[in-house]
Amino acid sequence: MIWVIARREIGAMFLSPLAWIILAVIQTILGYMFLTNVDTFFVLQPQMMHLENTPGVTDIVITPLMQLAAIILLMIMPLITMRSIAEEKRNRTLSLLVSAPLSMTEIVLGKYLGLLLFVFILVSMLMLMPLSLYLGTSLDTGKLISIYLGMLLLLAAFAAIGLYLSSLTSNQTIAAVSSFGALLMLWVIDWIGSSNSEGQSLMAYLSIMQHHHSMLEGIFDSADIAYYLILICGFLGLTIRQLDRERLL
Amino acid sequence: MSEALVQVENLSRYYHKHRAISHLNFTLNAGEVLGFLGPNGAGKSTTMQVITGNLAPSEGQISIAGYDILEAPREAKRRLGYLPEHPPVYADAGVDEYLGYCARLHRIRRHQVGAAVAKVKQQCGLTDVGDRLIGNLSKGYQQRVGIAQALIHDPPVVILDEPTVGLDPIQIREIRELIRSLGSERSVILSTHILSEVQATCDRVQIIRDGELIYNATIDMLERSRDTSILIALHRPPALQVLHRLEAVDNVEALDKFRFRIILKPQASPEALVEASVQQDWGLYQLIPEQQSLEDLFIELTVGDDAPLA
Numbered sequence: 001m002i003w004v005i006a007r008r009e010i011g012a013m014f015l016s017p018l019a020w021i022i023l024a025v026i027q028t029i030l031g032y033m034f035l036t037n038v039d040t041f042f043v044l045q046p047q048m049m050h051l052e053n054t055p056g057v058t059d060i061v062i063t064p065l066m067q068l069a070a071i072i073l074l075m076i077m078p079l080i081t082m083r084s085i086a087e088e089k090r091n092r093t094l095s096l097l098v099s100a101p102l103s104m105t106e107i108v109l110g111k112y113l114g115l116l117l118f119v120f121i122l123v124s125m126l127m128l129m130p131l132s133l134y135l136g137t138s139l140d141t142g143k144l145i146s147i148y149l150g151m152l153l154l155l156a157a158f159a160a161i162g163l164y165l166s167s168l169t170s171n172q173t174i175a176a177v178s179s180f181g182a183l184l185m186l187w188v189i190d191w192i193g194s195s196n197s198e199g200q201s202l203m204a205y206l207s208i209m210q211h212h213h214s215m216l217e218g219i220f221d222s223a224d225i226a227y228y229l230i231l232i233c234g235f236l237g238l239t240i241r242q243l244d245r246e247r248l249l
Numbered sequence: 250m251s252e253a254l255v256q257v258e259n260l261s262r263y264y265h266k267h268r269a270i271s272h273l274n275f276t277l278n279a280g281e282v283l284g285f286l287g288p289n290g291a292g293k294s295t296t297m298q299v300i301t302g303n304l305a306p307s308e309g310q311i312s313i314a315g316y317d318i319l320e321a322p323r324e325a326k327r328r329l330g331y332l333p334e335h336p337p338v339y340a341d342a343g344v345d346e347y348l349g350y351c352a353r354l355h356r357i358r359r360h361q362v363g364a365a366v367a368k369v370k371q372q373c374g375l376t377d378v379g380d381r382l383i384g385n386l387s388k389g390y391q392q393r394v395g396i397a398q399a400l401i402h403d404p405p406v407v408i409l410d411e412p413t414v415g416l417d418p419i420q421i422r423e424i425r426e427l428i429r430s431l432g433s434e435r436s437v438i439l440s441t442h443i444l445s446e447v448q449a450t451c452d453r454v455q456i457i458r459d460g461e462l463i464y465n466a467t468i469d470m471l472e473r474s475r476d477t478s479i480l481i482a483l484h485r486p487p488a489l490q491v492l493h494r495l496e497a498v499d500n501v502e503a504l505d506k507f508r509f510r511i512i513l514k515p516q517a518s519p520e521a522l523v524e525a526s527v528q529q530d531w532g533l534y535q536l537i538p539e540q541q542s543l544e545d546l547f548i549e550l551t552v553g554d555d556a557p558l559a
Binding site: 001004005008012015016091092093094095096097098099100101102103247248249 | 264298302304305322323324326327329331333335337339340341342353355398
């Protein structure tokens with residue numbers, strides 16, 4: 001059942017030009033940045049020949065690229081998630097799902113799985129760029145896998161937050177703006193953490209980017225995974241609760 | 250043994266402090282078409298949303314074929330087909346694709362989906378538009394897709410919220426025929442504020458006002474119980490008082506020199522009029538029974554300050 005809804009979701013995304021345009025824009029910008037980073041590497045490479053413990057091509061090309069990708073996607077993901085529930089509310093099609101023999105949990109998980117499929121396509125396409133380097137050099141495969149998983153988890157968390165905010169309103173623009181605000185807040189919350197030492201660890205811990213950063217560095221820490229999973233489950237739970245509550249209003 | 254498919258007991262629903270429906274009680278029997286009649290804002294749609302589990306009741310119980318909508322929602326919803334006021338169709342999907350999706354949502358097995366879709370398309374007259382986008386269809390066709398969606402899983406209970414709104418007269422007639430044909434094998438609840446629709450399609454009518462049920466009767470009973478008025482035309486009419494004095498006549502109104510509207514006494518037959526005309530040579534050449542009883546009743550019940558009938 002969840003799968004039926006998810007298939008419809010991903011199908012509907014690609015029926016509108018939005019998903020295609022988003023994929024194209026991201027791929028173009030990051031492709032350009034990728035080439036710039038490769039250029040930088042060629043400039044740096046002769047200077048680093050004599051040093052010990054130099055950063056490899058993965059650190060110089062791919063890690064900064066994915067950091068940039070995370071920032072861009074923070075702005076883009078709300079555009080993907082905004083329609084998922086808000087549009088159904090606006091068009092009053094939600095009652096099709098509610099009247100079917102499905103629980104709210106199945107409906108929300110179906111919607112979320114649809115978003116995850118999109119995230120998977122998006123990140124896999126981004127990863128093609130680093131993979132193309134295998135043609136000319138060798139990469140740190142372990143680090144690459146960590147980066148891939150890190151991007152997937154980060155976007156999965158973005159999607160869960162976006163889905164929740166989309167369930168609060170029937171207006172897609174409001175859903176997009178509020179999810180963008182929420183994601184940005186989770187990002188900048190560690191700025192206070194890095195500027196004063198008191199309470200630093202808490203704020204740093206709450207920040208979504210801190211956890212992402214360590215995975216980009218190739219550190220696969222179960223605490224980071226737990227952070228993402230808690231975030232995702234929490235927001236999915238809130239979404240289910242929200243939709244259930246609306247029947248009572 | 251009663252075959253109540255839908256049982257609503259003491260149902261109330263509040264929006265914050267505003268009371269939308271209060272203490273509704275009714276049942277729907279197998280094979281019955283129930284018309285739910287009321288002015289706009291009387292609580293028809295709310296009642297339907299509560300029955301289908303789209304809204305939670307504030308008080309009371311609803312069971313569908315013996316399953317409580319709150320305690321066993323899955324089993325109850327499986328037996329329900331629902332067309333909301335706005336058909337819940339995706340404008341960006343094709344008709345076949347959409348109906349296939351609905352079939353899967355209702356847990357119809359993958360290999361049976363095609364047959365189920367073909368069957369409802371045939372029932373609802375959608376066979377020619379299978380590959381068109383729903384968004385490009387006319388309102389009437391979208392409405393039919395909405396009805397097809399409610400029938401796809403072959404439910405014993407079908408709930409239609411104003412199914413003929415926005416359709417042209419031919420489409421209205423087609424949809425009514427469809428609803429009638431549904432009534433032979435399913436139970437249908439139909440909400441509307443169009444009176445002739447109830448007379449044309451329903452077995453039983455319930456009138457709701459301000460969230461309260463104020464009238465409940467079968468259509469047959471309704472038609473028999475009301476005063477019947479007839480129009481007659483006479484070539485050689487007698488004085489008005491002569492007509493007035495006839496035993497079967499309750500009231501007479503002269504429309505012009507030759508034509509009269511006659512309100513018969515309850516249970517009286519127009520036969521007496523014909524006999525009198527023959528005996529006294531009035532030259533009766535027209536006798537038309539007037540059927541607007543439901544409209545009268547509706548206005549009497551819903552416009553009046555207090556409810557005259559219980």
